[in-house]
Amino acid sequence: MELIVAIVSIVIAVASALFSVFTYHSTVVHDRKQATLEAYNRMQAEVFDPLNSYTPTEISDICEDTKSVEYKVLSGYLARIEHFCIGVNEKIYDKGVFYKMAHGYFDGHILYRRIEPILMSKKNAEQYYSNTYSVLEQMNKISNIVK
Secondary structure (H helix, E strand, O other): OHHHHHHHHHHHHHHHHHHHHHHHHHHHHHHHHHHHHHHHHHHHHHHHHHHHOOOHHHHHHHOOOOOOHHHHHHHHHHHHHHHHHHHHHOOOOOHHHHHHHHOOOOOOHHHHHHHHHHHHHOOOHHHHOHHHHHHHHHHHHHHHHHO
């Protein structure tokens, strides 16, 4: 009888442990998706909307004077994009949710045409903005697979 009680206890303990691991994993996945939604919405309001008010030509013209106030504003937008992309690459944000929200904007030429002049005006942009380049490349690869 004691053996049966011990076995039942072990089975219940293992089942509880498995349930705890499953619950933890589900919570982490949910929280990552929620954080992605919130961060992207913030990016939309604070970076993409203002950035979209400029034409690529206007941005190119602004980038000719790297000491201007507007150039510094545009550089700030690029820095925020890089910070978000770090979150995507470090799996703080969910890449799948991000793709669903940003498909057609981040993976196409819409965003890149606007930030390209800023990137080109910065020395060593590929080194300092490697996460932005990486996420743009990943998004384009996903888009090509989906098409």
